[in-house]
Amino acid sequence: MRIVVRWSAHQGNYSSRDGPRFSVRCLANRYIDGMRTVEELKAVYDLPLPELIFRAAAVHRAHHDTSDIQRCALLSIKTGGCPEDCGYCAQSARYQTGVKSTPLMSVEEVREKAARARALGATRFCMGAAWRGPRDGPAFDQVLEMVRAVRGLGMEACVTLGMLTDEQARRLHDAGLTAYNHNLDTSRRHYANVITTRTYDDRLDTLRSVQRAGIAVCCGGILGMGETEEDRLALLAELSALEPPPESIPINCLVPIAGTPLADAPPVDSLQLVRLVATTRITFPRARVRLSAGRDRMSRELQVLCFLAGANSIFFGEKLLTAPNPGAGEDADLFRAMGLPVPTMSQP
Ligand code: SF4
Numbered sequence: 001m002r003i004v005v006r007w008s009a010h011q012g013n014y015s016s017r018d019g020p021r022f023s024v025r026c027l028a029n030r031y032i033d034g035m036r037t038v039e040e041l042k043a044v045y046d047l048p049l050p051e052l053i054f055r056a057a058a059v060h061r062a063h064h065d066t067s068d069i070q071r072c073a074l075l076s077i078k079t080g081g082c083p084e085d086c087g088y089c090a091q092s093a094r095y096q097t098g099v100k101s102t103p104l105m106s107v108e109e110v111r112e113k114a115a116r117a118r119a120l121g122a123t124r125f126c127m128g129a130a131w132r133g134p135r136d137g138p139a140f141d142q143v144l145e146m147v148r149a150v151r152g153l154g155m156e157a158c159v160t161l162g163m164l165t166d167e168q169a170r171r172l173h174d175a176g177l178t179a180y181n182h183n184l185d186t187s188r189r190h191y192a193n194v195i196t197t198r199t200y201d202d203r204l205d206t207l208r209s210v211q212r213a214g215i216a217v218c219c220g221g222i223l224g225m226g227e228t229e230e231d232r233l234a235l236l237a238e239l240s241a242l243e244p245p246p247e248s249i250p251i252n253c254l255v256p257i258a259g260t261p262l263a264d265a266p267p268v269d270s271l272q273l274v275r276l277v278a279t280t281r282i283t284f285p286r287a288r289v290r291l292s293a294g295r296d297r298m299s300r301e302l303q304v305l306c307f308l309a310g311a312n313s314i315f316f317g318e319k320l321l322t323a324p325n326p327g328a329g330e331d332a333d334l335f336r337a338m339g340l341p342v343p344t345m346s347q348p
Pocket of ligand 1: 162
């Protein structure tokens with residue numbers, strides 16, 4: 001049964017038509033209980049935009065400190081030469097993108113970069129390797145050592161290494177990994193138009209291995225790959241079926257890369273992005289909603305609107321794996337302009 005709710009501006013509570021008042025937190029939980037299907041998500045996504053943003057901001061406020069926008073750093077620890085065919089990716093060996101393949105970084109180099117990111121205010125350090133999945137052996141052992149090094153600096157550690165076995169997930173957990181990033185990217189329907197070398201179910205299998213190992217899941221998608229708005233909601237519906245739901249949800253806007261099949265994709269509509277951020281916030285009240293790739297092409301005003309709609313994390317640093325990103329100075333200026341705490345530079 002759907003409950004009809006009305007917002008009472010005076011008391012800061014919602015009331016049902018017949019029943020007692022309940023708080024914003026309660027409202028968020030009611031949405032979560034009901035929002036599993038694309039139709040249910042669409043009913044929220046299609047609200048008049050001011051109402052949608054208002055509701056998302058209320059849910060955000062009920063579950064988070066709104067001045068807390070987490071800053072994450074993302075480092076490519078092994079770049080290029082990937083055998084997969086993800087149609088958006090500069091690192092696939094199948095496309096002529098000019099990205100050079102590099103070997104796996106040393107643990108010491110990673111430790112230095114993580115310490116530097118921490119000094120710039122990052123609390124999470126994410127590491128990506130352009131693999132179909134890690135092979136057991138020295139390279140995987142080295143990644144485990146990197147995880148230990150980052151955790152040793154007092155930071156959250158996240159890796160994205162492709163498909164995992166249960167045993168690999170268990171070893172990452174034992175090394176202290178905080179979260180594993182593995183994006184579903186888009187809807188099940190649109191997926192095969194973008195990637196053919198691994199299936200949607202392969203991705204879900206890896207997410208289940210990660211969850212069985214007790215590692216938090218970071219999983220989201222990329223907008224602007226030729227999908228419909230409904231595909232984006234279908235992705236949220238897939239995420240809402242994960243048990244537990246993702247701890248963090250990156251929302252990326254495609255950065256078109258010359259040489260890839262999606263090189264000429266048009267930019268994402270700004271207000272569609274805001275709608276999706278708001279719908280994600282309402283659907284996943286406790287998750288970190290990460291405004292990820294594509295931020296370098298967003299105005300400051302659009303980013304502020306996304307924060308108002310519930311985004312509460314960004315990646316900082318001039319590169320996002322191989323894609324451009326606003327510099328730390330630009331982000332510090334943005335935080336200053338928003339009147340939010342700007343992390344002070346400390347010695348690594
Ligand atoms: S997104 Fe990851 S798996 Fe896909 S081609 Fe790029 S590096 Fe490989």
